[in-house]
Amino acid sequence: MRISDSVAKYIMQLLNEADGTAEIQRNELANVLGCVPSQINYVITSRFTPEQGYHVESRRGGGGYIRITRRQLSKSDVVMHIINAVGDSLDGGTARAMTENMLQNGVIDSEAASLLQAAASDKSLSLIPREFRDAVRASIYKNMLLVVKT
Structure with a gap:
């Protein structure tokens, strides 16, 4: 298991044990998990985002903390x-990650995930010049999500 997976799993355990709110100190957590504090930051900014249903607040300083609320x-x-997070451009890797996160969190079912993946794939966009693919992918992805939403 990668260290980022271990960090995310540990934070999820804290959230589950504390009814959806965990308060951590970055340096202490890094010591417990045997990683560098920047790894904690990376996991929090990539896996505990508003789009994934989390609110993160931090307080710097000696008594500083990071509070994560589901x-x-x-x-x-x-x-x-x-x-709203997609914006005007979306690369294939980000589209796959967003789709997988929605699937894992029960926002979409496997059929919708497969359709999103297929529509946003480089193969589907192969006739579009490379410099326009990410903009076209963003437009398609957002429009498909509007249909999934309803």
């Missing part, structure tokens, strides 16, 4: 957050 969002709210 928000109870409707599927519709999650999809709208993702649509």
Whole structure:
């Protein structure tokens, strides 16, 4: 298991044990898990995002902490957050990661995930010049999510 997976798993355990809110100190957690503090930052910014239903707040300084709260969002709210996060450009790797996160979190079913993956794939966009693919992918992805949302 990669260290980022271990960090995410540990934070998820803390969230589950504390009814959806975990307060951690980055340096202490890094010591417990045997990693560098920047690895903790990476995991929090990539896996505990508003689009994934988390609110993160931090306080710097000697008594500083990072508080992660799992928000109870409707599927519709999650999809709208993702649509807003996509913006004007979306690369294939990010589209796959977003789709996988929605599938794992029960926002979409496997059929919708497969359709999103197929539509956003480089293979589907092969006739589009490379410099326009990410913009076209973003447009397709957002429009498909609007249909999934309803």
